[in-house]
Structure formats: C-alpha cells, structure tokens
Amino acid sequence: MKRSQILIVVAAIVLVVGLFFLPKIVVNNEDQDSVAGTEAGAALPEGHSEDDGHDHGSAEAGAAESAHRTATPEQMMALTTARAKYNKASDEQARSLLAVELGEAYSNAAKYDSAGYYYEVAAKTRGGEKSFRRAGDAYYEAFTFAATQERAGEMGAKARSMYEQVLKNNPSDHDAKTNVAMTYIATSNPMQGITMLREVLASAPNNQKALFNLGILSIQSNQYDKAVEHFRKLVAVNPEHVEGTFYLAVALAETEQTEEAKALFNKVKGMSNDPALNTSVDEYLARLQ
The missing domain is CATH 1.25.40.10 (Tetratricopeptide repeat domain)
Structure with a gap:
C-alpha cells in the first residue's frame, strides 16, 4: 500500500x-x-462582536469552524442570554459565576476558544484546580481543532498556562500532563x-x-x-x-x-x-x- x-x-x-x-x-x-x-479539523472562534473587547477569532477560522459544527438556534439563544447577563453584572463574584455559565454556553456550541476565555476569567477570580482544568480543557479543544499553526500555538499556550495551575496542585494528573505534552508537539520544542x-x-x-x-x-x-x-x-x-x-x-x-x-x-x-x-x-x- x-x-x-x-x-x-x-x-x-x-x-x-x-x-x-x-x-x-x-x-x-x-x-x-x-x-x-x-x-x-477546525478552529472554533465565535466571530461575534463582544462588549468585553475579547477577540474570539478571525473570519478564516470562523469559516473552518462552520465545517466542524454549526450552533443550533437553541444554543445561540443560550449564548445570547448568558452573554447579556454577564455584561450586565457589575459585582466581581457575580461576574465570575456568570463567566462559568457563559463558558458553558460557548462550550455547548463548540466555540471552545471563547469557552476557554470565560472559564479562565472565572478561574482567575475563584481559583481552584477544577476551575483551571475546565479552562485548560476548553483551550485544549480549541488547540485540537486549530486551522492554522499560529492558532494552534496560541491555543496551546493558553491550555498549558491553565494546566500548569492544575499540575502545581496535582503533579500526578496524567490527563492534564498528556494534554500539555501534545501542545508542545506544535511548538519549536x-x-x-x-x-x-x-x-x-x-x-x-x-x-x-x-x-x-x-x-x-x-x-x-x-x-x-x-x-x-x-x-x-x-x-x-x-x-x-x-x-x-x-x-x-x-x-x-x-x-x-x-x-x-x-x-x-x-x-x-x-x-x-x-x-x-x-x-x-x-x-x-x-x-x-
């Protein structure tokens, strides 16, 4: 063959x-x-306009994402609702909780880079191994479907930074370490x-x-x-x-x-x-x- x-x-x-x-x-x-x-695979940016100013990706990556999965009307409605609640919140603790909700909405719609961003917001406010793992997993999914080498490098670095927080508390977490290892394959090292x-x-x-x-x-x-x-x-x-x-x-x-x-x-x-x-x-x- x-x-x-x-x-x-x-x-x-x-x-x-x-x-x-x-x-x-x-x-x-x-x-x-x-x-x-x-x-x-495909990159997973949302490509929408965000009040928080976060860049969720390019038009090229957005087109690639469409080939992977298209969000349903119900998922888009959940995103819109969660985003509106997050944008209206002024208390930091409330925003951290709503960031998790918004991250989940993005994750359900397979918009993993955006999910990672909001999970990271929550993790940095609330701390905890579980919070950083959730952010790392979302960024890793975005890395997995990256449409370009540059995008893979960006999402891989984000995933590593989150998993490093997990491994600080739990060095024997083999799943996190394996994901970190795979992100390094796409680097100069x-x-x-x-x-x-x-x-x-x-x-x-x-x-x-x-x-x-x-x-x-x-x-x-x-x-x-x-x-x-x-x-x-x-x-x-x-x-x-x-x-x-x-x-x-x-x-x-x-x-x-x-x-x-x-x-x-x-x-x-x-x-x-x-x-x-x-x-x-x-x-x-x-x-x-």
Missing part, C-alpha cells in the same frame, strides 16, 4: 472521529523518532512533548491517552513498528478501543502483517456503527486484497 494512500485514509478518520491535533513539526530523539503531520508522554507512561504504563498519542505520532513519522508496539499495548489494556484497534490495523498493514491487519479491520466493523469509519475500513480491506 502506498504511503499517500495511508495518509489519506488516516486523515479522513481523524476528521471523522475528531481525535486530536496532528502536528506539522518534524522532531528527532534518541530513538530516531520524528513527528510530521498535518492539521486536521516538540521533544518536550515526547518526553512528557514517556514520563506519563513511566509512571502509568497503561495510560490509554499517552499510548494512543505516541502511537499516532509514530504513524505520522512513518515509525510503523513503534506504532504497532504502542497500539498493541493500548488494545491489550482496552480491547474495546475502536480507534486504537483501527490504527493498530493501519500500522500492521504498513509493516506487511497483512492477515492480522485484515482481521483487525474486520473487527473494527463489528465495533463501530459509524458509516464513515466503516467505509474507510472497507477501502483499506480492498487495498489489502
């Missing part, structure tokens, strides 16, 4: 399941790992991200998120033998991990372990009702004949 075919199918599945941001950078480490990828993912696995060898991310990065850098290793471990930990099973099959196909790859692709069809995913599996199976 040609590498171009592999990348086309992988990119298609990433778009379907919204897995995570695929980095553009090439890095090297002591194991000769390199990371190279493409951006997938991607090896810091690779190192952090390995640190997570050193502490928690069965961490599914770290295994998955390292597997994806291995595929993107054509290190298919390493991808097989990571995804085998992932599906051993969680046999029902659909994406992990799919990417294990991809990596096996690329290492010419055709029969096992076919068996796993067929298994994926039995695990998922997603028509787009199953169509991609069928395309892979046809190429393996």
Whole structure:
C-alpha cells in the first residue's frame, strides 16, 4: 500500500472521529523518532462582536469552524442570554459565576476558544484546580481543532498556562500532563512533548491517552513498528478501543502483517456503527486484497 494512500485514509478518520491535533513539526530523539503531520479539523472562534473587547477569532477560522459544527438556534439563544447577563453584572463574584455559565454556553456550541476565555476569567477570580482544568480543557479543544499553526500555538499556550495551575496542585494528573505534552508537539520544542508522554507512561504504563498519542505520532513519522508496539499495548489494556484497534490495523498493514491487519479491520466493523469509519475500513480491506 502506498504511503499517500495511508495518509489519506488516516486523515479522513481523524476528521471523522475528531481525535486530536496532528502536528506539522518534524522532531528527532534518541530513538530516531520524528513527528510530521498535518492539521486536521477546525478552529472554533465565535466571530461575534463582544462588549468585553475579547477577540474570539478571525473570519478564516470562523469559516473552518462552520465545517466542524454549526450552533443550533437553541444554543445561540443560550449564548445570547448568558452573554447579556454577564455584561450586565457589575459585582466581581457575580461576574465570575456568570463567566462559568457563559463558558458553558460557548462550550455547548463548540466555540471552545471563547469557552476557554470565560472559564479562565472565572478561574482567575475563584481559583481552584477544577476551575483551571475546565479552562485548560476548553483551550485544549480549541488547540485540537486549530486551522492554522499560529492558532494552534496560541491555543496551546493558553491550555498549558491553565494546566500548569492544575499540575502545581496535582503533579500526578496524567490527563492534564498528556494534554500539555501534545501542545508542545506544535511548538519549536516538540521533544518536550515526547518526553512528557514517556514520563506519563513511566509512571502509568497503561495510560490509554499517552499510548494512543505516541502511537499516532509514530504513524505520522512513518515509525510503523513503534506504532504497532504502542497500539498493541493500548488494545491489550482496552480491547474495546475502536480507534486504537483501527490504527493498530493501519500500522500492521504498513509493516506487511497483512492477515492480522485484515482481521483487525474486520473487527473494527463489528465495533463501530459509524458509516464513515466503516467505509474507510472497507477501502483499506480492498487495498489489502
């Protein structure tokens, strides 16, 4: 199977399941790992006029967001109501509570950069690990769907600043650390991200998120033998991990372990009702004949 075919199918599945941001950078480490990828998904700015003067994004990013998800009339009404209440509040404590409400409205409408902004407002006023995690998660979602390298860098930096507050109180929070690691992949220091993912696995060898991310990065850098290793471990930990099973099959196909790859692709069809995913599996199976 040609590498171009592999990348086309992988990119298609990433778009379907919204897995995570695929980095553009090439890095090297002591194991000769390199990371190279493409951006997938969309930025999530609101593109509306705000009384608070916060810039929620560009027209280009707004167009990309439309391809990902369009807010329903009910969600837009909730946004309008929450924003009006926030703008009218004058007491700082009241505004912090309403900032959470407004952040939730933006998050429900998949406007994650705006959600992160208001969650951050609340976190800086109220403090607490939960508040900073909520802001970090929203910014990370915006990073995940960033339409440009610049936007990814901006949202990644925002996510890191929020997660750093979480990790100060809870250094063993592997989920936060894994997200921080992935934001570093899109910076001039991607090896810091690779190192952090390995640190997570050193502490928690069965961490599914770290295994998955390292597997994806291995595929993107054509290190298919390493991808097989990571995804085998992932599906051993969680046999029902659909994406992990799919990417294990991809990596096996690329290492010419055709029969096992076919068996796993067929298994994926039995695990998922997603028509787009199953169509991609069928395309892979046809190429393996």
